[in-house]
Amino acid sequence: MSTALLPAVEITTAAHPTHAVIWLHGLGADGHDFEPVVDELDPSVLPPTRFVFPHAPVRPVTINGGYRMRAWYDLVTSDFSRRREDPAGVHESAQQLTALIAHENERGIADERIVLAGFSQGGAVALHTALRHPRRLAGVLALSTYLPLPDTLAAEAAPANKDLPIFMAHGHGDTVIPYDFAERSARLLQDAGYPLAWHPYFTEHSLCLEEIRDVEAWLAQVLGG
16 A cells, blocks of 8 residues: 555634544545535634545446546445445545544544544445544445445454444435445444434435435534534
8 A cells, every 4th residue: 555645635613723623525426516505604603623634546347447547445346135235445534534533633623523534435445434433433425325244243342442433324316325234334324333323315316405405514513513
């Protein structure tokens, strides 16, 4: 893995941010994809916050015929009854996300004031990383996604984040990641004792306005706005 920090788009809600949200995009997108969400949030309910939107590396993706695109890991099959994600890619992206957390630490923002967030593939990496991170985080925002490598979680889960607040949302009409598949991930985490809040919406593989309002309220809660 490259030791270079991933390039990222950064937006701050106020001068001298005291908190951070590191938000990972989905397959084939880039860090600009969720920039507009910040404009939809009410900065008055949040502490001064830096939103960091990193760009995933470009890599070949098997289910897309090996076409090279921005991806957090390779998807080796479209069959949801089998393991779809490449473990090496998940681990590499988790290390890159951990490096971004360390970069925020260097800028004066402690782990407990950092939320990991992501959509689709990005949400999978955010979940994977947050549950294994050795120091307490503020929370994890997992949108239109699922838990990757679930069979390794019990052995790798970090005690510091066993009570980590998790906001997990999914659209009933999602044809990219089926609703039932994502819901199974949510139930697995709830059965493991994580305080996960499950938010279903009547939308497809995207965010809706109701969801953005709920995200805003949750961020205000976990960041102490």
